[in-house]
Amino acid sequence: MKIAILGPPGSGKGTHTFRIAEKYDLKHIVVGDAVKQEIRKGTELGKIMFEYTNQGKFVPVEIVMQLLKEQVEDLRGYNGFIIDTAPINMEQYYAMKNITLDVVISLNINNFDVVRERILKRLICPNCKHVTSIDEAPDRICGNCGSQLEKRYDDNIETINIRINRYKNETVPVLENYRNQGILIDINAENSKEVVFEEICTKLDDFFQKKSLN
Numbered sequence: 327m328k329i330a331i332l333g334p335p336g337s338g339k340g341t342h343t344f345r346i347a348e349k350y351d352l353k354h355i356v357v358g359d360a361v362k363q364e365i366r367k368g369t370e371l372g373k374i375m376f377e378y379t380n381q382g383k384f385v386p387v388e389i390v391m392q393l394l395k396e397q398v399e400d401l402r403g404y405n406g407f408i409i410d411t412a413p414i415n416m417e418q419y420y421a422m423k424n425i426t427l428d429v430v431i432s433l434n435i436n437n438f439d440v441v442r443e444r445i446l447k448r449l450i451c452p453n454c455k456h457v458t459s460i461d462e463a464p465d466r467i468c469g470n471c472g473s474q475l476e477k478r479y480d481d482n483i484e485t486i487n488i489r490i491n492r493y494k495n496e497t498v499p500v501l502e503n504y505r506n507q508g509i510l511i512d513i514n515a516e517n518s519k520e521v522v523f524e525e526i527c528t529k530l531d532d533f534f535q536k537k538s539l540n
């Protein structure tokens with residue numbers, strides 16, 4: 327299973343990617359984390375990327391995609407991979423052309439007030455990365471590991487609106503390309519976590535069943 331998942335901020339990407347990876351035994355690839363990890367390991371690619379980040383520059387898309395390609399080719403016992411949040415724009419889309427995807431999951435939001443509210447209530451565990459909300463954890467203690475939960479530094483209304491607009495202008499055209507290729511799965515991400523996850527699993531199972539019959 328070669329999967330990518332896209333959606334606006336607050337659509338539940340992190341939560342669902344984690345659960346999909348666990349259920350289908352997939353390697354969970356978060357592009358930003360992979361970059362940081364490579365730099366920490368000090369590999370050849372890591373050293374090149376460090377030069378950019380050290381100067382406060384973005385790592386060029388070709389280098390990020392080279393890293394992504396290495397990641398998807400090294401699956402060691404996994405049943406496939408799921409890429410969290412790439413390609414997010416047409417530049418990344420073209421750069422990712424040499425990575426074959428079976429299916430792209432689109433977490434759709436129509437009413438963006440839903441995600442604004444979700445993000446403003448969002449809490450994250452700095453220790454185990456568990457994502458929850460002030461509604462679910464009013465004591466601000468992580469249910470997984472007992473650490474003090476935190477807000478993400480960029481979870482404020484100004485940056486949320488910037489991120490939503492970037493998604494509409496830059497990511498939606500990418501989705502249209504995958505739709506035209508017939509590999510896009512649309513999910514209504516305004517529903518509750520449980521309903522959303524069920525819809526994802528049903529549609530993924532259907533998709534791969536039909537694929538195996540062809």
Ligand SMILES: [Zn+2]
Nearest residue numbers: 451454468471
């Ligand atoms: Zn935790």
